[in-house]
Amino acid sequence: MxxxxxxxxxxxxxxxxxxxxxxxxxxxxxxxxxxxxxxxxxxxxxxxxxxxxxxxxxxxxxxxxxxxxxxxxxxxxxxxxxxxxxxxxxxxxxxxxxxxxxxxxxxxxxxxxxxxxxxxxCEAAACASIPVIRNLEEYYDNDLLHGIKAIINGSTNFILTKMFEDKLGYQEALLLAQQLGFAESNPKLDVEGYDAVNKWSILLNHAYGIVEHPDNLVFTGIQNVQSGDAAVAKEKNYDIKLVAQAQKLVSGKVAAYVIPQFVKHDDQLSFVKNEYNGVVIESGFADKQFFYGKGAGSFPTASAVLSDISALRYNYRYEYKKRYYHTPGELTHDFYVKAYVSFSSLKDIVKEDFEWIEEWHGGLERSYLVGVIHFEKLATQQWWKAPGVSLILAPDPVIESIELRNIKKRSLELAGIGN
Amino acid sequence: MxxxxxxxxxxxxxxxxxxxxxxxxxxxxxxxxxxxxxxxxxxxxxxxxxxxxxxxxxxxxxxxxxxxxxxxxxxxxxxxxxxxxxxxxxxxxxxxxxxxxxxxxxxxxxxxxxxxxxxxxCEAAACASIPVIRNLEEYYDNDLLHGIKAIINGSTNFILTKMFEDKLGYQEALLLAQQLGFAESNPKLDVEGYDAVNKWSILLNHAYGIVEHPDNLVFTGIQNVQSGDAAVAKEKNYDIKLVAQAQKLVSGKVAAYVIPQFVKHDDQLSFVKNEYNGVVIESGFADKQFFYGKGAGSFPTASAVLSDISALRYNYRYEYKKRYYHTPGELTHDFYVKAYVSFSSLKDIVKEDFEWIEEWHGGLERSYLVGVIHFEKLATQQWWKAPGVSLILAPDPVIESIELRNIKKRSLELAGIGN
CATH class of the missing domain: 3.40.50.720 (NAD(P)-binding Rossmann-like Domain)
Incomplete structure (x- = not known):
């Protein structure tokens, strides 16, 4: 012994x-x-x-x-x-x-x-009881990590679940989350995505060796999600989740963000309801791994602290292999995403920012479009986060191909429908 | 570097x-x-x-x-x-x-x-792409591991899913599994539980420091599961899964087995369909962690081998902490389980082996009972595995209390119903 x-x-x-x-x-x-x-x-x-x-x-x-x-x-x-x-x-x-x-x-x-x-x-600082840092450090320690997407904020997931399944309004669902202890007394930290982006910043380091201040990551929360958006999601057979995602592009660089996303029912993240967290790791040959558990709360957090203490007995430390042993990943904004945007007034959105627009639904109270936008636009423009505008990424939103530019002209013509 | x-x-x-x-x-x-x-x-x-x-x-x-x-x-x-x-x-x-x-x-x-x-x-020898050995070794390395239950054989899970969801007969489902490459050419290894019990023997070591030859573990497969059992499961709102389970008892000893089990729809294992594997780990303070992924097939197996090779670069080795640093776990048969048993002829079952019988359904072709039986009986008797008899454990089947013996008399009276 x-x-x-x-x-x-x-x-x-x-x-x-x-x-x-x-x-x-x-x-x-x-x-x-x-x-x-x-x-x-x-x-x-x-x-x-x-x-x-x-x-x-x-x-x-x-x-x-x-x-x-x-x-x-x-x-x-x-x-x-x-x-x-x-x-x-x-x-x-x-x-x-x-x-x-x-x-x-x-x-x-x-x-x-x-x-x-x-x-x-610091396992407790990511998904509480889900050992995601430890697995990224130790098991997915090579450069075959294609992507990782996750629900890493229990409060927003609880609110979205209640909006969807129990048809609660946003305010009602938030209040319930607070009563049950799933949301901070200052709900802004959760619902506007600050908590999630902090965790994502930590996980990007363990996943790809990327060290980036959370202020420099593109993120938003669920504060602008409307019950109308939930209705559209239902029609399309999607859920809406606040998804943190990182994906290695063909260029070798990494796309990363925390933005609401439509999630298909056969996506593992769709299984993650209420205050739970879930992480889907896609790595070479392994297809998709799904980790699921309680991501917040006193006991799940204590359990992560406990596992870290236990590991210290054996002198365990993170080696940050992706950062020190490999070439660290590099974030890029040079890719496209497909997104749904709902709005009350056309004035609130910048249609010209889209490469093309695929769908356009005018409504009495709110309208929406589905289009493709260069990610740099999301990184530099603020209109899509403004009150009244709700941007939700499509399932598998990332589009890498540069060929896109060739059909830009067509897209602008199509966009004319909305004038 | x-x-x-x-x-x-x-x-x-x-x-x-x-x-x-x-x-x-x-x-x-x-x-x-x-x-x-x-x-x-x-x-x-x-x-x-x-x-x-x-x-x-x-x-x-x-x-x-x-x-x-x-x-x-x-x-x-x-x-x-x-x-x-x-x-x-x-x-x-x-x-x-x-x-x-x-x-x-x-x-x-x-x-x-x-x-x-x-x-x-040997990560590839457990759940292929799911890093269950690594997590048991490294993350759940203390003695707070309350229990672990898992679906660790993709072929049988595929067959059960097809029987349930597509209403295929057992033979038809088996043939389809073989055609799709999910079952061995000798299906006995999968369907009679040999593959699962081998994996469980390996995992019991990493989970609890238990070293036990698979021949000494109580196990069976799905070879006797009937479409009538599936119908009963549906009525009760359960799935049937081949579940490998280990649970630390109040005595400190460990209950372990691989036996078909009724699984509630809100159990994470119910999410595991077709050829996938899933592992639910219950540990102190962490509630339940769920790991999900492809448990068989060439690519998922190669991915596990690859992760092991990758770990060797950093001189990683299992420390078998549960075995060498703690007091290793000890298997016991001294507990009770609640089980459903269906049969065509009363002669095929030994009713007297039950402590008590809670339900009794006589049918023209098949009958079934639900009762509580001492686990030692399952370890020493073979009637429950014989062709024509289908034993399926209840959800959360383990009953530890010794107080049971006090109501044995009542149980025997009730069992009289079946005479």
């Missing part, structure tokens, strides 16, 4: 995730991991653990020589980055669940790991 | 999997793996590769000092074990896809690995 490392943990945060972790570690001595001290923001609050465990002085954890692992499950991304930075400087391994902090500080976190050789594990 | 190991491969077998592998390695120089020599049984056959690549003398590969990896994808389990044994003795890493060989020689293969420190990877 080989020796496992004894882990002495300094824990930041004692909300539902932190408290859950504390309990399970107490009940699982075989994990050889114990929490020595917990740093909390609000020392007055009654906690379900001995008083002596708590402090509000972060240095009591960060400068304790006995503590060899810092676990941080706090909400404040500025404080989280300070904690993580100091932890690295003090030679401690780090487990983090802070999506925003990691996504926004990826270059610094990578540098800390290179300089110190210390592990930084 | 760290250096990756250069892999020089000796390949055994050049069927669809072997040839697929050869092609993809040629097209993927970044993998730093090349096939030096291929050993084939039938040297006369025309191959899509240079003649100089082939030999029918296995020693040309096994004793070549330059070859540092043996990949074997052959059908003959006796030859496969000889090859693997010699490979270990010659200091070579091994990638194997031979389920039967691995399942039947687990103790020897584990010993070889311990003695030599050489890696032996």
């Amino acid at each position: 080989e020796t496992q490392k004894q882990l002495t943990i300094g824990l930041f945060g004692f909300g539902v995730v932190g408290e859950g972790l504390y309990k399970v570690l107490q009940q699982t001595p075989s994990l050889k991991a114990s929490i020595k001290k917990v740093c909390i923001k609000n020392p007055g609050k009654k906690r379900n653990a001995p008083d002596s465990l708590f402090t509000s002085d972060r240095n009591e954890l960060l400068f304790d020589k006995e503590i060899n692992v810092i676990v941080e499950v706090i909400d404040d991304s500025v404080a989280a980055f300070e904690i993580v930075s100091t932890a690295f400087q003090q030679g401690k391994a780090v487990v983090s669940a802070s999506k925003k902090m990691i996504a926004e500080h990826l270059p610094e976190i990578l540098k800390y790991q290179q300089d110190t050789g210390l592990p930084f594990l | 760290e250096t990756q190991k250069q892999l020089t491969i000796g390949l055994f077998g050049f069927g669809v999997v072997g040839e697929g592998l050869y092609k993809v390695l040629q097209q993927t120089p970044s993998l730093k793996a090349s096939i030096k020599k291929v050993c084939i049984k039938n040297p006369g056959k025309k191959r899509n590769a240079p003649d100089s690549l082939f030999t029918s003398d296995r020693n040309e590969l096994l004793f070549d000092k330059e070859i540092n990896v043996i990949v074997e994808v052959i059908d003959d389990s006796v030859a496969a074990f000889e090859i693997v044994s010699t490979a270990f003795q010659q200091g070579k890493a091994v990638v194997s896809a031979s389920k039967k060989m691995i399942a039947e020689h687990l103790p020897e293969i584990l010993k070889y690995q311990q003695d030599t420190g050489l890696p032996f990877l």
Whole structure:
């Protein structure tokens, strides 16, 4: 029997995730991991653990020589980055669940790991209980990863499911999500896609070695999805999901975005309902792999933190093979997508941005078109995200072919229908 | 950029999997793996590769000092074990896809690995493209794994799907599976559960550290499933699947088997249709994780072999943490299961083996009962596997409580209904 490392943990945060972790570690001595001290923001609050465990002085954890692992499950991304930075400087391994902090500080976190050789594990910051980072790092570690698409925000998926299946209005569905604890008290982070794009930024690194600030990724949320869009989807036998997607193009570069998408019923993502998450990985020879589980909530998040802690016992660390051992992927906007756009007023959309328009449906209240647009337009224009405009990508939206340009003329003629 | 190991491969077998592998390695120089020599049984056959690549003398590969990896994808389990044994003795890493060989020689293969420190990877021998071994080894590496249930045989799942959805008879469905290449030419291996129990034996090791010869596991296939059973399932709103299941009991011991099971429509395994495989992992705090993909066929199998080869570049090996770092799991038959049994003649079943009988449906051609039986009975009696008798477990069939015995008397009274 080989020796496992004894882990002495300094824990930041004692909300539902932190408290859950504390309990399970107490009940699982075989994990050889114990929490020595917990740093909390609000020392007055009654906690379900001995008083002596708590402090509000972060240095009591960060400068304790006995503590060899810092676990941080706090909400404040500025404080989280300070904690993580100091932890690295003090030679401690780090487990983090802070999506925003990691996504926004990826270059610094990578540098800390290179300089110190210390592990930084963050499975809880992607799809919670679904081990997507670990699989991208370890199993899909070669350059045969053709694409990955995923539902990575449970709140928006819950809302869309309720709009579709229970015919709730958007506001009603959002309220229900909040009541059930599936949505942040500030719903903007979920419904406008910020949470999803942070996770996608982290996953693009593990999938393709791409390090890109979330601000530079093309994304939106479900805030403009209309019940009329749901009706069109039903007609076409589609669901609407907020899909994060990355796809390797023939050029070798990578297309990536987080945008609502029509999903066919035989697509695995269509199986993902309510607050669940799902990831479809397409790799050479393997066809499509589908990973499914709870993507949010205290227990699923605690389970991911726990698995990371467990892995630290065996000195596991991400090797970032795609970044350091291969030529890292490169994002491009030079491709086309097929998209559906619904709008109340023709003034709100820029028809000329489309290469061609395939369908045009005028309506009394809302109209919609289906057309092909160069992705650079989505990256540089804002009209398609404005209130009242709802853009939803077609299933398999990416079109690579440059031949498209040749039929541009025809497209513009067709577009004339809408005048 | 760290250096990756250069892999020089000796390949055994050049069927669809072997040839697929050869092609993809040629097209993927970044993998730093090349096939030096291929050993084939039938040297006369025309191959899509240079003649100089082939030999029918296995020693040309096994004793070549330059070859540092043996990949074997052959059908003959006796030859496969000889090859693997010699490979270990010659200091070579091994990638194997031979389920039967691995399942039947687990103790020897584990010993070889311990003695030599050489890696032996076999993802292709479980669910092909689904990385279930890797996830059990690396991600679910602690003792919080409550249970795992899976559809691990694509052929039987294809047949059951066709019986259910297209109302084909068993023989018709089997023929179609063979025509489409989803079933072995000797269908017994698939339909009578031998393939599934071999895989389950391998997975029990990676899940719980259990090393058990497949002959000692309780299993059967779908050979006795009747269209009448499908009709009952439909009435009850269930599917019928051949389910491999393992579950940690309150006693700490593990219940495991491969037996047809009624599956509720909201169970993730119900989503697994046709030749696909699916695995549901239940672990502490994570609720249920679902992995889904192609579980058989040349390309999915080649993809798993490829991922193993890729992992060898980084000196990856299974650590068998559940076996060596924890107390290994122990199989038990001391629990109860709820089961449905259909039969044509009362003589074919042993009613007295049941603790109690909950339902009893007499019919002109076939009758059925639903009852609770001690698992030891299934392990020691053969009547439930005999032709004409079809036993299908209830959803969540395991009943642990010893309190059951108290109501045994009542059960025997009820069973009287059937006299």
